[in-house]
Amino acid sequence: MFKKILIANRGEIALRVIRAAREMGIGSVAVHSTADADAMHVRMADEAICIGPPPSTQSYLSVAAIISAAEITGAEAIHPGYGFLSENANFVQALQDHGITFIGPTAEHIRVMGDKITAKDTMKKLGVPCVPGSEGGVPDLETALKVGKDIGYPVIIKATAGGGGKGMKLANSEAEMENAFRTARSEGKSNFGNDEVYIEKYLERPRHIEIQVFGDGKGGAVHLGERDCSLQRRHQKVFEEAPGPAIDEKTRAKIGKVCADAIATINYAGAGTVEFLYEDGEFYFIEMNTRLQVEHPVTEAIFGVDLVQEQINVAAGLPMSIKQDDLKINGHAIEVRINAEKVPQFTPCPGKITQYHAPGGLGVRMDSALYDGYSIPPYYDSLIAKLIVHGPDRPAALARLKRALGELIVDGIDTTTPLFHALLEEDAVLTGDYNIHWLEKWLEANT
Numbered sequence: 423m424f425k426k427i428l429i430a431n432r433g434e435i436a437l438r439v440i441r442a443a444r445e446m447g448i449g450s451v452a453v454h455s456t457a458d459a460d461a462m463h464v465r466m467a468d469e470a471i472c473i474g475p476p477p478s479t480q481s482y483l484s485v486a487a488i489i490s491a492a493e494i495t496g497a498e499a500i501h502p503g504y505g506f507l508s509e510n511a512n513f514v515q516a517l518q519d520h521g522i523t524f525i526g527p528t529a530e531h532i533r534v535m536g537d538k539i540t541a542k543d544t545m546k547k548l549g550v551p552c553v554p555g556s557e558g559g560v561p562d563l564e565t566a567l568k569v570g571k572d573i574g575y576p577v578i579i580k581a582t583a584g585g586g587g588k589g590m591k592l593a594n595s596e597a598e599m600e601n602a603f604r605t606a607r608s609e610g611k612s613n614f615g616n617d618e619v620y621i622e623k624y625l626e627r628p629r630h631i632e633i634q635v636f637g638d639g640k641g642g643a644v645h646l647g648e649r650d651c652s653l654q655r656r657h658q659k660v661f662e663e664a665p666g667p668a669i670d671e672k673t674r675a676k677i678g679k680v681c682a683d684a685i686a687t688i689n690y691a692g693a694g695t696v697e698f699l700y701e702d703g704e705f706y707f708i709e710m711n712t713r714l715q716v717e718h719p720v721t722e723a724i725f726g727v728d729l730v731q732e733q734i735n736v737a738a739g740l741p742m743s744i745k746q747d748d749l750k751i752n753g754h755a756i757e758v759r760i761n762a763e764k765v766p767q768f769t770p771c772p773g774k775i776t777q778y779h780a781p782g783g784l785g786v787r788m789d790s791a792l793y794d795g796y797s798i799p800p801y802y803d804s805l806i807a808k809l810i811v812h813g814p815d816r817p818a819a820l821a822r823l824k825r826a827l828g829e830l831i832v833d834g835i836d837t838t839t840p841l842f843h844a845l846l847e848e849d850a851v852l853t854g855d856y857n858i859h860w861l862e863k864w865l866e867a868n869t
């Protein structure tokens with residue numbers, strides 16, 4: 423087992439990894455920009471090292487700075503968290519060249535799944551059902567119009583390198599195709615340096631259902647059921663739950679096996695998430711994330727598994743401790759993402775926290791890097807806390823969420839907490855009867 427690992431990230435996810443490592447008796451190294459010198463992950467890690475100025479391109483995204491930090495501190499492995507370098511195949515390759523272990527899959531698997539066209543093609547060949555659409559990339563408007571005619575409007579044009587909801591454009595009719603096609607391409611180019619796009623049928627009322635998978639890199643793999651992440655704003659998740667209110671045991675076992683078998687076939691190592699849209703009882707693959715997801719704690723809650731410790735074990739060459747037959751769902755879990763943003767416009771509002779009180783009690787987990795007097799820097803993602811609740815069933819989890827939200831105090835800045843108080847009054851949320859478009863429509867009607 424490793425003696426020391428470096429965490430190439432910040433905020434709550436850096437704490438999450440430090441905690442997992444500490445329980446395993448593994449030392450932790452935090453890296454930070456000058457803007458994060460007082461951040462919680464720096465305080466909590468065994469060692470910390472500054473890797474550059476505030477902009478993430480010069481710090482958290484600097485491969486050279488991070489490799490130097492690992493070499494100086496003698497860290498044998500690097501956990502990337504999510505975001506930043508977590509799905510960067512060149513980073514993984516560079517680590518390999520320097521004899522440092524990446525806690526995650528191979529560079530090759532990251533490369534294949536990081537390009538959505540290749541990912542779809544690979545998954546299709548492995549027997550995973552996909553959204554109807556273009557065969558591979560769509561090079562020009564003429565081809566786009568032909569695809570639109572063939573599959574029928576509405577369609578969605580997606581940048582193959584896209585992520586975080588960027589580089590996706592809807593075309594409701596032929597008349598809207600030209601604009602949508604050009605915008606998706608230019609967003610792909612400007613955000614991800616790649617203007618290749620493909621086209622999919624736009625589903626009108628699907629749920630977002632994702633399957634958590636885990637592979638040992640040697641042909642062994644399990645699935646840990648699904649998460650329903652349908653409550654989204656601008657294609658970004660805000661509220662996630664497990665198990666999914668619309669998924670029964672048989673459906674779960676079937677799609678879970680398809681996904682576990684697919685990643686076993688390619689000898690995938692570590693945690694992964696196979697994302698689907700789910701409509702009228704059918705699953706349609708949209709993408710695979712080759713890392714730990716923000717919403718992984720809901721899965722941990724219902725299965726009683728520490729996914730980060732599993733990642734570390736597999737990266738160290740040990741077998742997985744989880745077996746499919748032992749994985750039984752216990753109760754229901756919900757996560758809400760609390761951002762430093764002012765509702766209803768969702769404008770970021772970094773600043774100083776004058777008072778912070780985290781909720782607690784049975785079945786409540788608060789993953790956050792906040793503390794009294796902390797100043798949230800303006801340079802990074804606005805996620806400041808994840809509140810995760812676990813109860814014996816969905817109504818109990820909802821009641822616990824309401825109770826826990828009532829205990830939370832974050833003074834000095836605005837947060838998205840009022841959104842969740844409001845959502846917990848809505849029938850659709852209470853009954854679980856929603857799809858990926860529900861929240862956008864609700865926000866339009868209520869703000």
Ligand code: ADP
Binds near residue numbers: 588
């Ligand atoms: P990203 O990598 O940017 O997260 P995804 O492909 O995972 O992009 O899609 C994110 C979200 O966009 C989905 O959860 C869903 O809400 C919406 N979406 C993606 N593809 C479609 C589609 N074919 N029809 C309708 N909505 C879609």
